Amino acid sequence: MTAAIAIADTSGLAAVSMRAVAARLDTGAASLYRYLSSRDDLLDLMADRVAAELRPYPEPDGDWLDTLVRMARAQRAVHERHPWLFELSQRASAIGPEALAFFDACLKVMAPVQASFAAKFEAIGMMNGVAILFARKRTAGEALTFVGLDVTPYPHLLAAFSGPVSAPPATDLFERALRSLLRGLLTTDGA
Amino acid sequence: MTAAIAIADTSGLAAVSMRAVAARLDTGAASLYRYLSSRDDLLDLMADRVAAELRPYPEPDGDWLDTLVRMARAQRAVHERHPWLFELSQRASAIGPEALAFFDACLKVMAPVQASFAAKFEAIGMMNGVAILFARKRTAGEALTFVGLDVTPYPHLLAAFSGPVSAPPATDLFERALRSLLRGLLTTDGA
């Protein structure tokens, strides 16, 4: 449901209650059960609907690694647009047709790579993990800056914060990390 | 609370209700609020209690990469012992003293590495992500094997499953991935 996604985008996943969604649709909560079997169903639909934003998949032109990085960038963008997607991605049932299609497209890009299916599977999982991690980077940074914690028992943490505050921007840390990881995962000489 | 962790280990996080924990302690739900301010408090305490299992931290002997891999192995073991920890790790408030101590220990190991604090921060985050991903590998594998999905629209997925089922074990995929990632993240020549 588009209404549910709108609520999640503005107020978070917890605000997506059956009553809230129904109210946005000017109806009662019970009416939703004519179209959904449960709230989990709704969440799955939301996840798959949003996974459709990964389209169109890039054509595998040139280097497969470049193409994969491009797809990972799309994943990161989606996770930045819909922060709640992270909470859903851990649910096994959230793997819907769109997620499978993306998975399939990744495999297609990896076709020229000589590696086992298990390795490719792992690589796609890592790609997803990296995209999520970087999408949440800003949030995580704030989490450590929040007040009220005495850092004196952690000498190295203290030293790190005492140093120059703004580090060199480390441009494209995302891409560098992803590239080195995928290369290490999918080639034999990269160990 | 040890009781709450026991419930989560056997029945999942959702089963950790105030009433369930109280029942295990032969008391009423309201009594818990003499010691906890809310359920979130309880979850934070659980996360930190379990983070203590990462101790003792290895002494930084020899190569820093070896030491980090050892610490990541410990993380993976904890996540395999307590699968629910993953759900908690996304909550900012779950960063307690034990988590900070681990973070500090990582920074200590990284002391000889010449990289910005931002890069090290990112590297620790990735390390955590990789550990979680591999801890959940078996679950994820089952998720794709589950029945009821027609894979015909996904030709590359189908081809992958049609191939030899059991791939070469890919021993130490965990360590290879981690090593290539950390090296790429923390050194300048690894791009």
Add this chain to the structure above:
DNA sequence: CCGCAACTGCGAACGATGTTTGCAGTTTAA
């Protein structure tokens, strides 16, 4: 030993949640 203040445990109740039920109202088909 008393009396009073502070603390502790907890049954009962409140609001909110996901879900089920039952019943009107409406559409469809014979």
Add this chain to the structure above:
DNA sequence: TTAAACTGCAAACATCGTTCGCAGTTGCGG
């Protein structure tokens, strides 16, 4: 026209986290 099927939805139920208020206990100054 009429019976069957479908649709929307208010009301009710179970369960959740949390609060309230009251007994029972403890600690302490007189």
